[in-house]
Amino acid sequence: MRTVDVSYKLQTLREAVAYGRIKLSKGCIEKIKNKELPKGDCIEASKLAGLYGAKNTPMLLPFCHPVGFDHAQVEISIGDGFIEVTAKVRGIARTGYEMEALTAVSVALLNIYDMCKGFDSNMVIEEIKLVSKKGGKSQYFENLKGVKVAVITVSDRASRGIYEDKSGKLAVEKLKELSAEVVFYKVVPDEREEIQKAIKEAISSGAEVVVTSGGTGLGPRDITPEAVSEIALKEIKGFGEAMRIFGSQYTPKALVSRASAYVLPEGIVVLVLPGSKGAVKDYLELLGGLLKHALDMAKGKGH
Structure with missing residues (x-):
């Protein structure tokens, strides 16, 4: 087993955006809105968890290169019976940031699940997907x-x-x-x-x-x-x-x-x-x- 050799690639500006969604009960969503969960502010804590996820991607996924990035952002929005998470990771590197963005979304959603599991046993993480990527070989x-x-x-x-x-x-x-x-x-x-x-x-x-x-x-x-x-x-x-x-x-x-x-x-x-x-x-x-x-x-x- 081995990682892909990217040593011959030019460093270019790259960006990846990922999206995920979790379905929750309306009662649980009200607790999140009112910041009534015992563990604290679920939205802000999940944004922070998503950033940690992006930074630790190569520690979780053995074939991901340990590349640094220059910007990471996690946004969370509350809908009617669901919460949406969007992560953007950007930087100049030889390889892309798809996995960092996807991991950020995954960890943010898992953190929501963790903080809410005592109040909603029917939560469902419905989808996690890559929305877009820019830079690198595929673009240039x-x-x-x-x-x-x-x-x-x-x-x-x-x-x-x-x-x-x-x-x-x-x-x-x-x-x-x-x-x-x-x-x-x-x-x-x-x-x-x-x-x-x-x-x-x-x-x-x-x-x-x-x-x-x-x-x-x-x-x-x-x-x-x-x-x-x-x-x-x-x-x-x-x-x-x-x-x-x-x-x-x-x-x-x-x-x-x-x-x-x-x-x-x-x-x-x-x-x-x-x-x-x-x-x-x-x-x-x-x-x-x-x-x-x-x-x-x-x-x-x-x-």
């Missing part, structure tokens, strides 16, 4: 279904057959996982003309997104960003910044990488990745779901 990321892509590995030794190209093949696999159609794959040496020629061949093959692997370091033969920028119209600076910031959480050495992304005059997006398998995996998981949006913008389709 898209797959690449219908998008034709190309992979170009830039490596002197791999192009001469000294060792097998593993990072480029991994990029092909990751792009297919994103539902992309891979129409071109090639290994070229660290030569400006060869890189540019391969990109043009990829475009001729129908590629709309080109992913390169290798040549982003500081060595004298590392010239992939320069080769691409010479034929590019614009640089997508945010992609490069995100890769370095994200990568530096794994190793500070990522800060010397020159990973980047560009838009070519034809509206083609080129993602320039480092040559390691780890970088290819992490950065495609990080940015792969944003390539469709970048492509749409590059083709003038707006936001």
Whole structure:
């Protein structure tokens, strides 16, 4: 058993809202309204219990990540024969707050039950449900279904057959996982003309997104960003910044990488990745779901 690995995800603003309802006798509801229960103010105590529930979710549910949140709110309203509880949990994190909101509602309802059980033996918790959630992969990321892509590995030794190209093949696999159609794959040496020629061949093959692997370091033969920028119209600076910031959480050495992304005059997006398998995996998981949006913008389709 294990929790889901969310280490590769970007931290984004997330929010979850949950709802629950408990049915009570009218007599019990009157006691709650008049604050006549021996244990005290049921409404305020249940709001507090809900907040405790949200904070302690990972202690109750073993597969929930122990993520902090920035805001939690529990609201309770009294109806005709029932009480409704709504919880909102919000924060910036790598994973959502659905379970925190649901747990807050659950604990608030259980607290109502506990405080009222001596006066109403027929209480029924009728429903607990997630009302809405915002942020994260489901809101910001898209797959690449219908998008034709190309992979170009830039490596002197791999192009001469000294060792097998593993990072480029991994990029092909990751792009297919994103539902992309891979129409071109090639290994070229660290030569400006060869890189540019391969990109043009990829475009001729129908590629709309080109992913390169290798040549982003500081060595004298590392010239992939320069080769691409010479034929590019614009640089997508945010992609490069995100890769370095994200990568530096794994190793500070990522800060010397020159990973980047560009838009070519034809509206083609080129993602320039480092040559390691780890970088290819992490950065495609990080940015792969944003390539469709970048492509749409590059083709003038707006936001």
